[in-house]
Structure formats: C-alpha cells, structure tokens
Amino acid sequence: MKQKLLDMRGIVKSFSGVRALNGVDISLDAGEVLSICGENGSGKSTLMKVLSGVWPYGSYEGQIYFAGQQIKATSIRDTEAQGIVIIHQELALVKELTVMENIFLGNELGHAWRINEESMYRQTLALLSRVNLSISPDTQVSELGVGQQQLVEIAKALNKDVKLLILDEPTSSLTNQEIQILLDIVRSLKEQGIACIYISHKLDEVLALSDWVCVIRDGDHIATRAAAALTQNDIISMMVGREMDQLFPREEHEIGEVILTVNKAFARLSGASRPQVDGVSFELREGEILGIAGLIGSGRTELMQCLFGSYPGEYSVEIELAGQSQVIRSQQAALKAGIAMVPEDRKRHGIVPIMGVGRNMTLPILDKYQTWFGAIDEQQEHQDIERYLERLKVKTASADLAIKHLSGGNQQKAIIAKCLLTHPNILILDEPTRGIDVGAKYEIYKLMYALVKDGVSIIMVSSELPEVIGISDRVLVMHEGRLKGQFEHQGLTQEMIMNCAIKEGVSNA
Amino acid sequence: MLKTIKASQLQLLAMIAALLLILVFFSIATEGAFISPRNISNLIRQTAIVGILAIGMVFVIISAEIDLSVGSMMGLLGGIAAILDVWFHFPLILSIVITMFAGLVLGLFNGWWIAYQKVPSFIVTLAGMLAFRGILVGLTDGVTVAPTSSSLAIIGQSYLPSGWGMSVIALLCLGLIARVFSRRQARQKHGVVNHAAKFEYGKALIAVIALLSLLAILENYRGIPTPIFIMGVLILVATYIAKRTAFGRRVYAIGGNIEAARMSGVKVEKTKMLVFGFNGVMVAVAALILTSRLGAGSPAAGNMAELDAIAACVIGGTSLAGGIGTVLGAIMGALIMASLDNGMSMLDVPTFWQLIVKGAILLLAVWLDVKTKKQ
Numbered sequence: 040m041k042q043k044l045l046d047m048r049g050i051v052k053s054f055s056g057v058r059a060l061n062g063v064d065i066s067l068d069a070g071e072v073l074s075i076c077g078e079n080g081s082g083k084s085t086l087m088k089v090l091s092g093v094w095p096y097g098s099y100e101g102q103i104y105f106a107g108q109q110i111k112a113t114s115i116r117d118t119e120a121q122g123i124v125i126i127h128q129e130l131a132l133v134k135e136l137t138v139m140e141n142i143f144l145g146n147e148l149g150h151a152w153r154i155n156e157e158s159m160y161r162q163t164l165a166l167l168s169r170v171n172l173s174i175s176p177d178t179q180v181s182e183l184g185v186g187q188q189q190l191v192e193i194a195k196a197l198n199k200d201v202k203l204l205i206l207d208e209p210t211s212s213l214t215n216q217e218i219q220i221l222l223d224i225v226r227s228l229k230e231q232g233i234a235c236i237y238i239s240h241k242l243d244e245v246l247a248l249s250d251w252v253c254v255i256r257d258g259d260h261i262a263t264r265a266a267a268a269l270t271q272n273d274i275i276s277m278m279v280g281r282e283m284d285q286l287f288p289r290e291e292h293e294i295g296e297v298i299l300t301v302n303k304a305f306a307r308l309s310g311a312s313r314p315q316v317d318g319v320s321f322e323l324r325e326g327e328i329l330g331i332a333g334l335i336g337s338g339r340t341e342l343m344q345c346l347f348g349s350y351p352g353e354y355s356v357e358i359e360l361a362g363q364s365q366v367i368r369s370q371q372a373a374l375k376a377g378i379a380m381v382p383e384d385r386k387r388h389g390i391v392p393i394m395g396v397g398r399n400m401t402l403p404i405l406d407k408y409q410t411w412f413g414a415i416d417e418q419q420e421h422q423d424i425e426r427y428l429e430r431l432k433v434k435t436a437s438a439d440l441a442i443k444h445l446s447g448g449n450q451q452k453a454i455i456a457k458c459l460l461t462h463p464n465i466l467i468l469d470e471p472t473r474g475i476d477v478g479a480k481y482e483i484y485k486l487m488y489a490l491v492k493d494g495v496s497i498i499m500v501s502s503e504l505p506e507v508i509g510i511s512d513r514v515l516v517m518h519e520g521r522l523k524g525q526f527e528h529q530g531l532t533q534e535m536i537m538n539c540a541i542k543e544g545v546s547n548a
Numbered sequence: 549m550l551k552t553i554k555a556s557q558l559q560l561l562a563m564i565a566a567l568l569l570i571l572v573f574f575s576i577a578t579e580g581a582f583i584s585p586r587n588i589s590n591l592i593r594q595t596a597i598v599g600i601l602a603i604g605m606v607f608v609i610i611s612a613e614i615d616l617s618v619g620s621m622m623g624l625l626g627g628i629a630a631i632l633d634v635w636f637h638f639p640l641i642l643s644i645v646i647t648m649f650a651g652l653v654l655g656l657f658n659g660w661w662i663a664y665q666k667v668p669s670f671i672v673t674l675a676g677m678l679a680f681r682g683i684l685v686g687l688t689d690g691v692t693v694a695p696t697s698s699s700l701a702i703i704g705q706s707y708l709p710s711g712w713g714m715s716v717i718a719l720l721c722l723g724l725i726a727r728v729f730s731r732r733q734a735r736q737k738h739g740v741v742n743h744a745a746k747f748e749y750g751k752a753l754i755a756v757i758a759l760l761s762l763l764a765i766l767e768n769y770r771g772i773p774t775p776i777f778i779m780g781v782l783i784l785v786a787t788y789i790a791k792r793t794a795f796g797r798r799v800y801a802i803g804g805n806i807e808a809a810r811m812s813g814v815k816v817e818k819t820k821m822l823v824f825g826f827n828g829v830m831v832a833v834a835a836l837i838l839t840s841r842l843g844a845g846s847p848a849a850g851n852m853a854e855l856d857a858i859a860a861c862v863i864g865g866t867s868l869a870g871g872i873g874t875v876l877g878a879i880m881g882a883l884i885m886a887s888l889d890n891g892m893s894m895l896d897v898p899t900f901w902q903l904i905v906k907g908a909i910l911l912l913a914v915w916l917d918v919k920t921k922k923q
Contacts, residue, residue, distance in 0.1 A: 349811065374813040388811045391804035393871050402801055402812040405794035413793040418734050457812065 042107050044069045044234050045090075045203055050101035052085055052094060059085045060099070061258040067236070067251060069202070070229050074237045074245040074266070076274050077255035078448075078476030083238055086255070087205055090236075091125045092118040106202065122202030126192045126209065128474065132180045139163040139176035142195045166194040170224050184336065186217030193224065204228065205236045208474060210244060214334045214502065215537065222248055240476065241503075242271040254278055279478050287509030288481065290488040294512060295325030298361055298496050299465055304345045306338070306354035315341040316354070317520035323465065328487060328497045330511030330528075332504065332536050338520040339500045340383055343467050346498075347373045347380045361464070374403055379458035381451070383469040383500070389454045390442045397424035397438035400457045427456040432482055448479025455486065466490065469500045484510055504533040516540050559865045559917075563880040570884065574891035582891055585768040592762075595879075595886040596775035597622075597834045597841075601857035602864070602878040603779075603786045604830030607823045609861050610790075612803040612870025613662060613669035615824070617654075617676030618831050618857055622850035624684040625651050625835035630693040630845025633700045640699040648832045654680070655828020659821035677854070685847045694844035703778075704840030707771035716777070717763045721756045728752045775837045779879075782833065786875045789826075799823055803870025859906070860885055863913040884909070 043066045052060040060082045067073040077083045088094050090103065092112030103110045105121055112118045115125075132141050142163055149155030163176035170190045180188060189209055196204055206225070210218045225235055225248060239245055245252060246266055253263040254277040261277050275286075299322065306316035316338045323329050333339050344350035346358065348367040358365045360376055367373045373380070382388035391399055401408070401420050408416045424438050431452040435445055442450055451471065458466055468487075472480045487497055487510065501507045507514055508531050516524040516539040524539035574582040581587060601618055608615045625647050632643040654676075661672040708716070728748050766772050790796040798819050801809040810816050834853075839845050864881030866873030888909060892902045 370811055371813045371815060380811070382811055387805075388807045391801045391808050391871070393804050394801060398797065398801075399808075402797070402809065402814065405797055409794055412788075413795060414788070415792060415794055415797065417792075418737070461813075 042104070043067060044071075044106060046102075046104040047086075047090065048102050048104075050086065050089055050099055050103075052082075052089055052099040059258050060089070061260075062101070063255060063258075063260040065253050065260075065263065067234055069234050070232045071251065072225065072229055072235045072237055072249045073251045073253060073263075074239065074249040075253050075255060076239075076242070076245060076278055078278055078478055081255045081278075081476075082258040083255055084207070085258075087125060087207060087236070087238065090118070091115055091123060091205065119199055122200055123205070124196040124199055124201045124203070125205040125207065126189070126196060128208040130185070130188050130192055132188055132191060132195075134179075134181040136180060137176065138167070138174065138178050138180060138183075138191055138194075141180055141191060142166060142176075142198050144195075146199075162198070163194075166197050167191075169197055169227075170194045171220060184217070186213045186220065189213065189217075189221060190224065193228075197228075201233060203234045203236065205238070207238045208240070209237075210239060210241060215504070216334070218244065240474065242274055245274070246271065256280055275477055278476070286477075286481070286505070288484055288488065289509065290492075292326055292488060292492050294327045295494070297322045298325045299323040300357075300359040301346065302357035302359070304342055304354070304356040306341050306345050306350050306352060306356075308352035311352070314520055315352075316345060319517070319520075319522045321515055321522060321525075323496050323498060325496055326491045326494055328491055328499060328510055328512050330507040330514040331498065331500045331517060332502075332507045332514055333517035333523075333540050335502065337517040337540065339517050340469055341520075342517070343380065343469055343498065343500060347378060347467060349373075349380075374461050374463075377462070377464035378467065379403075379461050379463035379465070380467040381454050381458055381469060381471055383473070385447065385450055385454065385473075390450055392443035393441050395439040396428070396433065396435050396442045396445065396453050397421070399442050400424055400427060400453055400460055403457060403461050423460060427460060428453075431456045431459075431486065446476075446479075448475040451475055451483070452479065455483070459490075463495065465496050465498065467498045467500075470502065471499060472501070472503070472506060504536055507536065508533065560874075560877060560880070563864065563877065563884065567880065567884055567887065570887045570891065574887070574894070578891070578894050582894060585765045587890070587894070588765050589769040589773060591886060591890045592776050592883070593773045594890060595883050596773070596779045597838055598853065598856045598860055598885065599779050599879050599882040600782055600830055600834040600837070601853060602860040602882045603782055603875055604827035605854075605857040606861045606864070606866055606873050606875055606878040607786075607790070607799055608669075608827050609858070609866045609868060610803045610870060610873045611799050611820055611823050612806070613820065613823070614858070614868075615658065615669065615673045615827055616854050617658060617673040617680055618827070619850045619853035619855070620677045620680035620684070621651070621654055621828070621831045622835045622838060622853055623847070624680045624687075625654070625832045626839040626842075626849050627684045627688055627693065627845040627847070629700070629836055629839045630696055631687065633696050633839075634693050634845070637697070640697075640702070643700065644703075644836060647836055648829055651828040651830075651832025651835070652825050653828070655831070656821060656825040658828070659824030662824065663817040663820035673854075688845065688847050690847050692844050692846045696839060696843050696845075700840050701843065702774065702840070704775055704837045706774045708774060708777055710767060710771050713763065713767065713772040713777075716772070717759055720780075721759060724752050724755055725749075775841075778833065778837065782830070783875060783879055790875055795819065795822070800871055803872075805871075856882075856885060859910050863910060865917065 046066040048064050050060050050063045051058065063082070063086055065073065075083050075086070089099050092115050095113040096111035105123065110118065110121065133144065136144070139159055143159050147154050148159050160176050167174065167176065170193050172187060172190045172194065174183070174187065180191065183191065193204070209221060213221065222244060225237070229235065237245065237248060246269065249266040251263055252266050252269055252274060254261040254274060256278060302320045304316050304319040305314055307314040319342055331339050341350060345354045345356045346367065348369045358367060365376050367376060401424065405415060408420050410416050421438070428435065428438060433452045433456065434449050442453060445453065471483055491497060499511060508528060511528055514526045514528065514531060514536065515522055516536055518540055526535065571583065601622065605615060605618065628650055629643050629647045632638040632646060658672055658676055661667045662669045732748065798809065798814045801814060802816055802819060806816060838849055842849065860881035861873060861878045862868065862881070863884055864874070864877030864879070866878060885906065888906060889902065892905065
C-alpha cells in the first residue's frame with residue numbers, strides 16, 4: 040500500500056472518562072484538501088489538537104503517521120518542525136508588530152546580536168506575493184483587516200516550509216470577497232503540493248474546495264467521501280444524523296405598526312477622518328425581522344452600537360421608540376428602554392467565562408431579585424434560569440457550570456436567554472449564528488420566529504447572505520457607513536444584495 | 549461525597565490542611581508554647597489588621613484591579629486618628645467617624661482616577677502609596693503622635709466580657725445552622741435539588757466545633773479580643789456582600805469580563821469606584837486598630853502592609869486576573885501568614901529568614917494553585 044502523507048488511525052481521546060473522539064481515522068495525500076465537518080462539540084477541534092500536538096503523544100490512543108514516520112509529538116513545536124501548521128479561528132498575530140516581524144517571530148534571520156533585515160524583507164515580499172497580498176512588509180498588523188491578517192498567517196506558515204496546513208474556521212469573519220481570495224490561495228497552495236485540512240461550517244466553501252469530506256458526529260467517524268459525489272444536504276444529514284428538511288424555517292407572522300424610528304445616525308471614532316456610520320435613517324416595525332447586510336467595515340455593527348449606547352467613539356442619533364423620543368447614551372439606558380443586544384464577539388462582549396451559565400444570564404436583571412439589604416432572591420433567580428434554559432434548550436450539565444465549558448451554540452443560546460430575561464421590545468442580534476453548528480442555528484431561527492410572534496421586533500446583522508434572505512422580512516444593505524438599499528424578502532437573491540453592497544452608485548428596490 | 553465538593557471548597561480544605569500542618573509543626577517545635585491560649589489569642593489578634601486589609605483588598609483584586617496604597621493609607625488614617633485623639637482630644641466616637649469617613653474619601657479618590665479617568669490602578673495606587681505617606685510625614689512632622697487616650701485603647705487592646713463573647717459565639721452557631729436549614733427548605737419548596745443533608749449539616753457542624761473550640765481557648769486567656777470581634781463582623785458583612793448581593797455579583801462579573809459586564813448593563817465605573825471606597829473604609833478600620841494597639845500614630849506605621857494584604861488574598865486563592873476569590877480564603881491566607889510570623893518569632897528565627905520563608909511560601913502557594921488548575 041502506498042503511504043499517504045497523513046494517516047491518523049483509530050484516534051481515541053477521553054476527557055475524565057468522557058470520550059471526545061471514538062476511533063477516528065483520517066488520511067490524505069499531498070496536494071489534497073480534506074474538509075472536516077461536524078456540529079460544534081462533535082470533536083473536530085479535539086482531533087486537530089491531537090494532530091497538532093496540543094494533546095501530547097500518550098494522552099490519546101491510536102497512531103499518527105506523517106510523511107512515512109510515526110509522530111510522537113509532545114508540543115506544537117514538534118509538529119511545526121515536521122511541517123504541520125495550524126491556523127486557528129482566533130488569529131495569533133502580534134498586532135503591534137509589523138507583517139515582517141510577525142512572519143519571522145521566533146525564527147528571525149541573522150545572528151543573535153544582529154538581525155538580517157534585508158533578507159527578511161526580501162523573503163517577506165516573496166511570501167506575500169505567494170498569498171496575493173500587495174502590502175509592504177513594514178505594515179503594522181493592526182492596520183490590516185481580518186481577511187488580510189488571515190493571509191499573513193498563511194504566509195507565516197509558508198515561511199515554515201509547511202507540508203500540511205490546517206485552517207480552523209478561516210472564513211467565519213471574512214466578507215465574501217475575502218473568502219474568494221482565501222479559497223483561491225488554498226487552491227494555489229494545493230497545486231504547489233501542500234495538503235490542507237479545512238474546517239468550516241460553510242458547506243458551499245467545503246464543497247467548492249475539497250477533494251474529500253470527512254464527517255464527525257459525537258466523536259464518531261461517520262464517513263469520509265469524495266466531495267464531488269456529495270451535496271450540502273448529504274453533509275448536513277450526516278452531521279445531524281437526521282434529514283433536515285429546510286435550513287431556514289420561515290414562518291408566517293403578522294407585522295404591526297412602526298415601533299422604532301432611527302434618524303440621522305452618525306458615528307465616528309475620535310481622530311478618524313471618515314465616519315463609520317454616516318447619516319443612516321430607518322424604521323422597524325413591530326414583530327418584524329429586519330436584516331442588515333453589508334461588507335465587514337460597512338458600519339453595520341457600529342450602527343447597532345449607536346442604538347445600544349455602546350459605540351466607543353463620538354456618535355449622534357435620533358431615536359423614536361413607540362412614538363417617544365429616546366436618548367440612549369449607555370447600555371443601561373438601552374436595556375431600560377427595552378432594547379437588548381446579542382453582541383457580535385461572543386467571547387469578548389458576550390460571556391463572563393468563569394461565571395456560571397445561570398449567573399451570566401441574570402447579570403442585567405439582578406436588581407429585579409433584590410430583597411432586603413440588597414440580597415439576591417436566589418430561589419426566584421433559579422426559577423427564571425431554569426425556565427429559560429429549558430425554553431432555549433441550552434444543553435448544560437448544570438446552571439452553575441462555568442459558561443466557558445459550553446459549546447459555542449449553547450453559549451450563544453445562553454446569551455440570547457440573558458437578553459430575553461430583560462423582556463426587550465427590540466432585540467438586536469449581531470451575527471447570531473457565527474461559528475455555530477447547523478442544529479443550534481436551526482433552533483435559533485425557530486426561536487426568532489417564536490419571538491416575533493410574541494410581538495418582539497428583531498434587527499439581525501449578518502454576513503451570511505442565505506441567512507439574511509432566508510430569515511428576514513426586510514433587508515437593509517449598508518455600504519461605507521451609508522444605507523445603500525432596502526429590499527423586501529420576496530424574490531430577493533444573493534446577487535442583488537452583493538451588487539448593492541459592493542458596487543458604487545445607488546440601487547433601490 | 550467528593551463530587552459534591554466544589555473546586556473553591558477544595559481550595560479552602562487545602563488551606564485548612566496547610567494551616568493545621570503549620571500549627572502542628574510549630575507546636576512541636578515550641579514544645580506546646582505555640583498553642584497556649586495566650587499565644588493563640590496573640591496570634592489571631594495579630595491577624596486582625598492584615599485580615600481586615602485583606603477583606604477590602606479581595607474585592608479590589610476580584611474586580612481585576614490592585615491597590616498598592618493601603619499600607620500608606622493605613623499609616624495616614626492611623627495618624628489622623630492619633631492626631632484627633634492626642635492633639636485635639638476628640639471623643640472616641642467622633643475620631644472613629646472622621647477616620648472612617650476619611651478612609652472612604654481616600655478610597656473613592658483612588659477609585660475615581662481608576663474607574664472614570666482610566667488611569668491603571670497600579671499607577672494610581674503607586675502614586676497614593678508615595679503621596680499618602682508624604683502627607684502623613686508632613687502632618688506629623690515626622691514624629692510619633694503619642695500617647696493616645698485610654699478610650700482609644702478600647703478598639704485594639706480590650707477584650708469582650710466573657711458573657712458577651714459566649715453569647716456572640718452561640719448566636720453565630722445557631723445562625724449558621726438556621727441558615728443551612730432555611731436554605732434547604734427554600735430549595736425544597738422551589739424544587740431545587742439539595743445536597744445530601746449529612747454533607748451540609750456536617751460542614752456546619754465542623755464550623756460550629758471550630759468556633760466553640762476557639763471560644764474555649766480564648767476564654768481560657770482573657771476572652772475574645774475586640775479586634776477579632778470586629779474582624780468577625782466584617783467577615784460576615786463582606787461575605788454577605790460578595791455572595792448574596794447584586795453588587796457582589798457585579799464585582800465578580802467585572803473581574804471575569806469587564807466588556808461583557810458592560811454589555812449587560814452593569815455600571816462598571818460606579819461599581820469599581822465603590823469597590824475602592826469599600827476598601828478605603830476597611831483600611832480605616834485597620835488603621836484605628838493599629839493606632840489603638842500601638843498607642844500612637846507613627847510616621848512609619850503600615851509600611852509594606854499592602855504586600856501582606858495582597859499576599860494573604862493570593863495565598864487564599866484569589867486570582868490576580870480577576871473574577872475569582874473569596875473573603876474567607878483571604879482571611880485564611882492572612883491567618884497562614886500571621887502563623888508563620890508568630891511561630892518563627894517564637895523560635896527566634898532571624899528576621900531575614902522570616903522574610904525569605906514568607907516569600908517562598910507565597911511563591912509556593914501560587915505555584916501549587918497554577919499546577920492544580922492546569923490538570
């Protein structure tokens with residue numbers, strides 16, 4: 040039998056008795072792309088941690104062969120030396136350093152007492168051209184967008200003479216354009232004989248890119264098939280273990296009167312010349328799901344921050360809520376006015392990681408439970424927590440478990456529960472399903488419809504166009520801080536939104 | 549049974565074990581003198597000042613800040629108390645009220661710079677450490693303010709009358725058991741799963757036994773020292789604040805993830821400022837006890853006390869990254885530090901060795917903590 044580049048056999052990994060991986064086999068050849076699909080918590084990341092040496096040899100069962108040799112890595116350094124490089128969802132660049140300094144961080148050229156700047160510069164230029172990035176090696180990383188940073192990470196990997204590149208959710212925060220660039224680069228790496236393991240929830244990318252698709256469910260290896268013979272629905276049904284009749288469970292609901300009027304929203308970071316939100320006005324109706332689309336950097340999130348009182352710079356906006364004009368200068372004011380927000384960046388703005396799931400949920404409404412001497416009525420609190428855990432189907436061992444131990448989907452559901460406990464009239468969801476598995480996504484969509492039927496109005500910011508079209512009643516498109524277009528959902532296509540979001544000029548429908 | 553013990557409780561158990569180990573070691577080394585009622589009384593009286601400082605400090609550290617100014621602040625507030633008493637002959641109550649108010653103001657001053665002006669707490673309180681000491685030396689002209697009145701001596705040097713002490717402890721024991729009972733009732737009423745009754749009452753019983761034996765030892769000497777009574781009350785109040793109030797919950801949330809707390813509508817700035825205000829009041833109480841015990845306000849008083857307070861918190865399992873820590877843990881930390889001090893002094897260990905040992909213990913405690921958390 041011909042030796043494959045990578046061969047992982049019978050990988051079993053347990054955490055205190057619970058099997059996270061239950062005999063997984065994967066293999067791939069040089070110049071091939073293998074996608075690994077599975078719901079959050081299915082064991083994908085654990086598998087990659089085993090492969091990259093985060094979990095050292097001996098802490099798992101099974102063997103890994105790479106380029107004909109068995110790997111017994113004890114750390115990431117060992118596997119990197121062999122040519123296996125993993126690029127994580129959260130980028131690991133030092134923002135304060137330049138592109139060149141980042142690429143050579145830890146293995147600078149030259150002697151210990153004199154760094155050879157010239158050859159590092161030349162080499163960086165060559166690497167950047169391999170990833171189609173036309174920026175100066177002296178650019179500070181903090182000036183780059185997320186997409187460009189991702190490419191710098193890949194350039195850094197190329198510099199280490201990578202043979203197998205692992206990309207973990209690389210496109211979850213990229214715009215469509217950036218995604219195309221990234222996919223092209225993976226394809227060109229493939230032609231250069233570099234193998235790639237690609238982990239993504241975005242099945243269209245998976246199918247467009249891979250030779251093989253491997254599906255993992257609850258730590259079990261379900262199947263590895265040639266991508267050419269698969270459809271998205273095939274993969275989804277393998278992932279969830281049941282047929283998913285439709286991705287977007289649209290339900291009819293009544294839309295009422297205008298509840299929120301936003302007029303002339305402006306927002307600018309102090310010191311910046313260009314405003315991030317530039318005179319946006321729109322209306323939201325009762326029981327409506329209003330989608331907001333646009334490229335990253337088009338000002339969508341910033342517009343939401345203006346409504347929620349959390350914009351970090353200077354901003355002004357006229358808000359009329361149920362016929363009354365409101366001044367919202369802080370998150371407390373927003374919550375008091377009946378506006379709740381599920382933030383875009385779950386880890387940074389959403390959760391207090393070491394606090395229990397339940398305590399995270401009741402944080403905004405602690406005043407409600409106060410009895411004598413400021414004490415919290417814990418029984419009352421507990422009842423609310425249990426009710427909402429059940430209502431949102433949050434899977435957690437207990438309400439006291441630190442929320443960091445939950446999967447992304449369950450964390451997100453807990454954050455939504457936190458917002459719902461404030462009984463909002465308006466719920467803002469900023470990228471509500473980013474990095475969340477198909478099952479949890481479906482549940483969140485279902486919940487959104489249940490909420491609008493109860494008269495809650497929802498604003499949803501999303502980069503995933505199928506989601507925007509599939510869920511919203513009406514879609515606003517933003518471009519460079521301005522409102523560029525407005526569409527009803529009937530007959531709306533992804534192309535129409537992209538045309539509006541990217542091209543100059545005004546298009547209205 | 550072991551499964552019902554949470555990680556934080558495990559840590560508390562580990563500290564109790566460490567404390568017992570120290571107790572046994574010094575008892576043998578000093579041929580029993582260490583556990584004589586007189587010395588135990590002395591030892592826990594020594595704990596009071598650092599313990600009370602640690603109560604304030606633990607809130608500061610849980611909110612992911614630090615306060616380096618408490619030593620100098622204690623010196624300054626103690627100096628103010630001594631000046632009011634010695635120079636102006638203010639009545640005791642007035643001196644106490646003014647000192648506590650001054651502590652509140654100094655704490656809020658620190659907090660305002662940190663919370664609203666966004667100057668890092670390390671810098672603000674480092675500035676305070678220098679400036680407060682400077683003000684103290686300026687006020688007193690660098691000389692000791694003495695002798696303090698006999699009424700001021702009550703705070704730091706007196707003992708609770710025997711009957712009082714016993715009723716206080718009895719009340720505490722009854723309260724403890726009543727609390728376990730009422731909680732179990734409430735849980736049952738609301739359909740929440742209770743821990744095993746044996747386990748919960750067992751824990752309460754151990755606490756009761758510890759309290760009673762402490763009482764027995766102290767009554768054998770002169771009774772419960774007033775500073776310990778004060779510290780006990782503050783422990784109860786602070787634990788209540790940390791565990792049961794919305795304010796306490798918010799402090800933990802701010803330390804755990806300040807951005808998420810802000811997004812949840814927590815008034816982050818106000819809460820932080822109040823944490824420092826509370827810390828200032830704790831420093832004032834400690835300062836009153838210190839001045840009363842010394843019978844004087846000294847320009848060097850409280851030097852480096854902030855480091856003892858921080859060490860007590862850290863040994864007691866408080867995370868400098870914020871979000872984790874308990875009042876009781878910090879007190880245990882203070883007790884461990886004081887036991888080491890006391891025991892080594894009894895053994896005539898040279899001062900330089902005492903410093904080295906204390907440093908090593910601090911390092912060891914945190915190292916163990918890091919190690920066990922990794923697994």
